[in-house]
Amino acid sequence: MKGERVTVREILKRYGSVTAVEDVSVDVEAGEFLSLLGPSGSGKTTLLMMIAGFDLPTAGLIEIGARDLTYVAPNKRNVGMVFQKYALFPHMSVHDNVAFPLRMRKIDRAQIARRVGDALAMVQLDAYGDRMPTQLSGGQQQRVALARALVFEPPVLLMDEPLGALDKKLREQLQIEIKTLQQRLGVTVIYVTHDQEEALTMSDRIAVMNDGHIVQIGSPADLYSEPASPFVADFIGKMNFLSVEYLGSEKAGHQIRVADASTLSVTRSVNGRAVELSPGLSLQAAIRPENISLAARGSGGPHAIAGTVDTSIYLGTHQILLVNIDGRNGPPLHIQTSASRDLSAFARGDAVDILFQADSIHLFSGKDGVQ
Ligand SMILES: Nc1ncnc2c1ncn2[C@@H]1O[C@H](COP(=O)(O)OP(=O)(O)OP(=O)(O)O)[C@@H](O)[C@H]1O
Ligand SMILES: [Mg+2]
Structure with missing residues (x-):
């Protein structure tokens, strides 16, 4: 698996009279871990949904690799997605949840078995394939969601507050696990959070959002020592x-x-x-x-x-x-x-x-x- 570059160019998103995202441009390097950090309502989810293809921009351009994907359907983008709510299929076993994206892609049975095994091992749940989602803890469910997002080896992984529902200790443990995995795989990650400590821990760069805009983007150390505004400083x-x-x-x-x-x-x-x-x-x-x-x-x-x-x-x-x-x-x-x-x-x-x-x-x- 190799990460791909994500380019977001002058994106505007309006819902009727509400402007959710405005004048947002960012180049995410291949293999980079970028966090979108900002208060509630600042436009983080809206921006991520446009990159995933679940939402269309009012204006602007989204490219992955060198391909213009602005109006391409989500399942044609080759992007993995993890949401805040685990969003596992409740009637499917852990194995079948993780196998789902491969079945959609008509991969043959033997390869599916091997890749699901590898993906579950990657999130340390090899022994849990036969369980149903309700038989797992919140942290385990979120690991399954991560395995499902990575099993088809997407070059880009999008995550929207994936640890928001977990307690602090588990959150900190999974932050390290996700970061380690991301570095090992080389996948490009765009990660939404409103938790500044989480963003500082995990990111190569952080884009701070306020009111639909990126107000500053930089490494954690840059933002900490050279905040461009009182908002970022605070x-x-x-x-x-x-x-x-x-x-x-x-x-x-x-x-x-x-x-x-x-x-x-x-x-x-x-x-x-x-x-x-x-x-x-x-x-x-x-x-x-x-x-x-x-x-x-x-x-x-x-x-x-x-x-x-x-x-x-x-x-x-x-x-x-x-x-x-x-x-x-x-x-x-x-x-x-x-x-x-x-x-x-x-x-x-x-x-x-x-x-x-x-x-x-x-x-x-x-x-x-x-x-
Ligand atoms: N479908 C929609 N229709 C109208 N307004 C919307 C819609 N979705 C989002 N908005 C508005 O767009 C703005 C940005 O919302 P968004 O969900 O992107 O924020 P967020 O940064 O993800 O916030 P949170 O941290 O609470 O998840 C908000 O003002 C929100 O009310
Ligand atoms: Mg959100």
Whole structure:
């Protein structure tokens, strides 16, 4: 089995007056694992259904390999599909469910027996061929669905929240199994999820969707460290947001006011809508919990900002401290430190110095994510 490239070009999908997907273009490389990640209603399923052929675009083009498949029927696309609900045929045994796509393709009996055996072994269910779907757990049913989607060796596998119905532990186990299988087989996968951790774990690239658009596409590390908008910054990982006042720019970077007497310099450029930077302009600053640290009040040096500890939470591998910036309302900052660095010294009510890594602060103009 070898993956094929999937090309989606300027896709628009309208249902009456509702625009479900708009201006979406993406090239998925052969053998790539791409996730479509976004909140409910952002157009993920609609886009996947058009690639599968169950739905037709209002405008635009879909190619698999070098073939234009925009208006080709689903069963002629050679694409495997796994849905959120297991969607096994309830009256057929596990073996017959997996054999179904091969029978449809008029493959001979001996080959069917061998390929079903291989597919079930691949998902570690070789001993379950005679069972009926109702005699399987949710995770086992989803493995059968995966075997059925892969048994005819499609170059492209589409999955729509395939693990959504499973509990967290099983979900994490199957994430690794699917990823391992995908890499071994070299199949191209387009995977829909609204779970950012799942997308980060499994994907080569993630396309973040909002309101029918792809708002950013990149590797998990790119999206995490270089979010293009507050929406992406907020959707992937934990992010602290502060509305700040722009004061001016110097050699050291952009000067921003965080609280009455507290200013910071920020070395990154301002993302988001093009605006003229003039003193007094309101910007959004965003910073990850692991890019903030604490020191005892008075020991943080000239760039520290005064704060007070609200809550300290121990989480085994790391520790979260919720800290209020003095002289400023709003939610406390989340600060994450490794548990080995002993911050147990900090307790609720302690006066502290907050230290921001200047090159880790993102500045955004405008509040929303769609630009
Ligand atoms: N058949 C339809 N008729 C009208 N509107 C539709 C239809 N299918 C989807 N929509 C609308 O299109 C938009 C995108 O829906 P879609 O199912 O693609 O979202 P999604 O990202 O998969 O969401 P979820 O995470 O909840 O599954 C939504 O506003 C939805 O209401
Ligand atoms: Mg959906």
